[in-house]
Amino acid sequence: MYKSEQLAHQLRQLIESGTLKAHEKLPSLREQVQLSGFSLITVMNAYQELESRGLIYAKEKSGYYIANTYAEHDYNAPLIVSLNSNIEINSLIFKYLKSIQGEHIVPFGSAFPSRDLVYSKKLTQIMGQIARNKKSYDAIDNLPPGNFALRKLIAQRYCMQGIPTDPDDIVITSGAMDALNLALQAIAKPGDYIILQQNIFYGAWQAAERLGLKVVTIPEHPKHGFDLDAFEHILKTYPVKLCWFMLNSHNPVGFTVSEDIKFQISKLLHQYQVYMIEDDVYEEMYFGHKKPLPMTYYDQNNLVLHCSSFSKTLGATFRVGWVHAGKYSQHIQHLQLMSTISVNSLLQTALVEFLSNFHYEKHLRNLRKNLQHNKLLFYRYLELNLPPECKIEYHPSGYFLWLKLPKNIDSMPIYESLIQQKIGIAPGQLFNITAQKQHYLRINCSFEWSDSVQHSLDQVIVTLQKFIRDE
Template sequence: MHKFKQLANNIQFLIESESWPAHKKLPSLREQAQSSGYSVMTVLNAYQELEAKGWIYTKQKSGYYVSEAISHVSKTSNKLALNTNIEINSLVFDHLKHLQKEHVIPLGSAFPSASLLCNTYFMKTLSRHAKIPNSALSTDSMPPGYLQLRQVIASRYSLNGISTNPEDLVITSGALDALNLALQALTKPGDFILLQQTIFYGAWQAAERLGLNVITIPEHYQYGFDLEAFENALKNYPIKACWLMLNVHNPIGFTVSNEIKSTIAALLQKYEVYLIEDDVYQELFYEKQKPLSVKYFDKGNYVLHCSSFSKILGAGIRGGWVNSGKFSNVIQHLQLMSTVSASNLMQHALADFMSSHHYEKHLRQLRLKLHQTKTAYYKLLQEILPIACEVYYYATGYFLWIKLPEGMDSSILYQCLLEKNIVIAPSILFQQDHLPSNYIRLNCSFELNDKVRRALQIMVGMIHDLVEGKVV
C-alpha cells in the first residue's frame, strides 16, 4: 500500500469512529508531516485522496476540515472500540509504588511469590559464574545475546514443534523489554494497533509512550477470544500490529483453544498483519499438555513471540527474549539504543541452568505449588465473598479475576484497602474503554497463612460495606 493511502486510511478511520467530528480542522500539511513522520507531499496526496472521496473539504486560505456531507460508513462491529488518548502511565506508576512499600500484602502484584521461585541449584549456578574472572565484563552477551542461551531456547522451541534458528532470537532484559522492542520495530507514532479490551497494563503503557492509536476487541464470553471482531478489525481498519495474550491471559486467566489460535494465524497471513504474542505465562499450566502458541501455527512468519524467565525464576531475573525472525536486526539496533543488553552474568547462568534437568524439575514443582495455592484461595473466596460476586477460575497461572457487585467501583475498594496496607489490582489498570469497573485481579501465589486470610476477610468486609453504602 502506498504511504499516502495508509495515511488516508488512518485519518478516515478517525472520522468514521467520530474521533474527528464534522467541521473539525485537520492539522496543517507541515503539522501532519511532523506528527506522522511522512513527507509533506505524502500528506498532501492523502488529503487530496480524502477530499476526492468526500471525507474532507477545504476552505480557501484556511485549510482542510472534516466533512459532514458524506454519510459515514457504519461500523462493521459495535464490538470494536478506538482509544486515541491513552493515559495510564501515572496510574500504573502509583500502583507499583504502593506494592514496593514495607509491610504491604501484595495481592495486586504481577509476580509470583518469591518463596516459590527461589531455586537453590540456579542460585548456586549464578554464584559459580560470578566467581569466574571477568565473567561480568565479557561482551559475548551483547545483542542478539549469548549464543549458548539462544541455542537452548531455540531447541525448546523445536521440541515444541516450532522450527527456530538461534539467529531468530534476541535476548532482552525481560519480557516487557522484548514486547516494547517488538512494538517499536513494527510501528511509528500515529499507527493503529489492536489489543484485547482487557489486557496487561504494559501494553497500554507502550501504546501511550509510542503515541499509538489502539483498537480493542472484547473477550468472548465463552471462548475468550472474539474471532469475528478480530477479523472485522483486520479487514476494515489500518492495523499495523496486534499485541495479544492467549495463554494464561493476564488478568483474566483463560487460555484460548488451539483451533482459535490456528485461525488467528491464518487471518494474520490473509491480511498481512503482524502479531506480538505475549506468552510470558505459557509454562504455568496445570494440565499434562503444554498449551501451544500462535507461533506454532504461523506459516507466514507474521508472529513475533515474546517470553521471559521472570515469572518462573523471579522478578529480579531480568532475562527475556523475542523470537523475531526477519526483524532480528531491527530489534538489535533498537536494543543498542535503549537497554543495550541483558546482564552477561545472568545470561551465562540461565544457559547452564536450562541445560540441566533441574530446570524442568523446577517448572514441575512450581506448577504444582501454584495449582494447590490458587485452588485454596478459590475455595476460601467462594465461601466468604458475597453471593453477588463471581470468581473466574481457570486451571492455569496464579491470578483470580473477580467480578464485584454491579455498580461497584473497584478503584474505591482499592483505595480503601491501601489504608489497611493491602494492595489489589483494580480493573482500571487493564482497561481504557468506558467499561464496567467492578472487577479486581488477585495474585493467589502467596502462602494462605493467617496474615493473608485476615487480609482477604478485610477485603470481603469492605465489599459488604460498599454494597451497604457504609463507605463514602
Template structure:
C-alpha cells in the same frame, strides 16, 4: 478441544438427558476430578463456565446444583466489540498502584510476580557463583545482541520440544520480556499507527502504546474464550492496523488460554490482513494439565508472529532475562536494542545458560505448577466463602491470577482505595483498559500461601464489597 471444554459438554449432555435432575447436587469438585481424571482446577473452570451459562448454580457451602431448564445458555461479554483510543494515558495510574503495593506491612494481592519463595534460589545461586569464577574480560562483548549463544540454543531446544523450528539466530535475548515486547512493537510500527490489544489487556501493553504514541483498538475479550475474532476482523477491515499485542496462553488479567483452533484462525486472519502478532507468552510454563500449550507462533506460516517470553515468572524475577523469537525481524530488533539498553546482563545470561544445562529446571517447574494450582484452588475456595454472591470469580487452569467481576457501575478503584486504608492492595480493573471499561473488576495474585494475614484480608475485602454494594441498592 480442551479438557475443561470436554467436561462442560459431558455435563451439559447429562443434564439435557436428565441424568442430573433440576435441583440435584452435582459431584463435588474433588469427586468430579477423580471421576473424570482431570485436575481440580479443570473442574473448577468447567463448573464456573456452566454456572455462567445458567446450567448449574453454586449454593453456599453445599456445592453445585442443576438449575431449571433454560432456553439460552450462551454467555456473551457485555463490553463494546471494538473501543478506539486515539491517545492512551494510563502510566500515571499504573505508577500510583505499583507504588502503593510497596507500602510496608501491606497484604499485597496486586503483585505481578509469583511468590519469590517458590524460586529455586539455591540451584540458581550455585550457577551464579560458578559463572562468576569463569567470567573473562571479553564476556561482555561475547554476550552483546543477539545474546549468549548457549542460552539461545537452550531456548531453541525448548521450542523444538514443542515441535517449533526456531533457529538460535532468530532469538534475541533482552532485559526481561517487557523489553522484548517493546522492541518488537517498535520494530513494526510508527507513531500514530493503530495497534490491537485485548479488552482487558496487560497494562504494560497500554504503557508501551503511550510511550510510542500509538493508537489503541481494544477488542472485546471473553474471560473463557478469549479475543472475539469477528470483532477483530471488523477492526482489521476498518482500520490500517500494523500490529496486535495479544496473550494467547494464561492471559493477564483474565487467565484464559486460546484453543488451538482459535490460534490457527487468529494467525490466518493476521496473515490475510498483513498484520504482525506481538505474542506476549510469559506464563506459558505455568499450565496445570499434562501438556504445555502451544503459542500462536506455531501456526505462523508467513513470518508474522514475534514470540516474546522470559524466565521472570517461572524461574527468578530479579534476573530480568527475556527473549523474542523474532524471525526475519531479529536484526532490526538487535539494532534497536543497541540504541537503548545495549544488551541484557552478560553474567546473568551466562548463569541461566549454566542452570539450563542441568535437569533442575524441569524438576522446579513441576513443583512450581503443583504449588500454584494448590494455592489458586485454596484461595478460590476462601473467596467463594467470604465474598458476596454478586462477585463473579473467573478461575482458569493455569497461571496465578484470579479476575473478579462485580455488577457494572461498581467502582473497583474506590474499593482499591478503601482496601489500602486496611493495608490490603489489589489491582483495580482500570489498570487493564484504555478507558473505564473494566472499572467494576479487579485482579488478585493468588500465588502466595494462605497465611492468617491473607485470610483476614479476604474477609475484609468481603466486608468492604458488601458495604459498597449496600450503598448502591
C-alpha cells in the same frame, strides 16, 4: 453545540444513512473547509471526533476514509477506538506501583508469583560459583543478540514444541517488557493502528501511549476468551498494522485460547497481512500435562513475534527475556544497542548452566504444582465467602483470579481503601482504559495459605461487602 460538533454530527448522519459508503474517501481538510465554510481548525476537530468514535480512519499521506462500522455482521459487542491523545495511563500505573512497594503491603496486587515459589537454591549456588570466575564478567559474548549457548537452549525448547527455530531467531532481552517494546518498535510507527484485547497487561497501554499508536480494542468472548468474529470485523474495518495479544494464561482474566482459535487467528493474520506480537510470559504456568502452543507454531508467514521471559518463573529480579524475532532479529538488535545495550552477563551464563542440567524443568514442575494448589485454595475460599453479587473468573492456569463486581461498583476506591489497610489488589483501571470495565479487580493467589493470608482475604471481603452495601 460547537461548530466542530455540528460538522461531526452532519457527517455522522451521512455515514449512518449510508450516503457515505465504507472505505469511501472523505474530502481533504482544505476541501472540507471550502465545502462547509468552517475554519481549518474546526474541520480538524470534527474529523478527530469522528475518528475517535471509530467512524472514520486515517491513511498516512492519503487522507481520511469511512470506516466499515455499519456493515452487516452478526457481531453486536462494542468496539472501542482510543486515540493516543486519550491514552493517559502511565501516571496512574506509576502511582499504583509505588503504592504497593511497601514492605508491609500484602502483595495480592503483585504481577509476580510468590518469591517463596520461584526462589531456587540451586540457581543461587550456580550464580555464586560463576560470580567467582573472572571470565564471567566479560560482556562481549553476551552483547546482542545475547549469549549463544542460551539462545541455543531456548531454540531447542521451541523445537520440542514442533517449532523449527535457529539460535539466530532469538534475541535475548532485559525481561519481557524489553522484548515486547523492542518488537513493537521494530514494526510500528506513530499513528499506526494496533489491536489490543480490551483487558490487557498495562504495559501494552503504556507502549501505545509512548509510541503514539491508535488502539482498537477487542472484548473477550464469554466462552472462548477470544472473539474471532470481532477480530475479523476490526481487520475489515480499520487499516490495522499489528496486534498485541496474550493468548496463554491471559493477564488479568486467566483464559487460554484453544488451538483451533489460534489456527483461525493465524489464517486471518495471513489474509490481512497483519503482524502480531505475542506476550507469552505465563507460558509455563499451565496446569495439566500439555503445554499450550504459542502462535509461532501456526505462523507460516513470519508475521508473529513471540516474547517471553524467565522473570515470572525465577523471580522479579531475574530479568532475562527474549524475542523469537525471525527476520526482525537484526533490526531488534540495532534497536537494543540504542537502549539497553546488553543483558546482564552473569544472569545469562547462570541460565545456561541451570537449563543445561535440567534443573529448570524440575523447578517448573514444582512451581506449577504449587501454583495450582494455592490458586484452588484461594478460589474455594472466595467462592464461599464473597458477596453473591461478585463473580469469579477461574481458569486452570496461572495465579490470578479476576473478580467481577456489580456494575455500579468502581474498583479504584476499593483499591484505595484496601491500600490504607496495607493490602494491595489490582483495580480494573490498570488493564482497561474504558469506563465500561471499571467494576473488576485482580487478585494474585500464588501465596501459600496461612492465617495471615486468610485474615487479609477476609479484609478484602469485608471491604467489598461495605462498598456493595453502601451503594
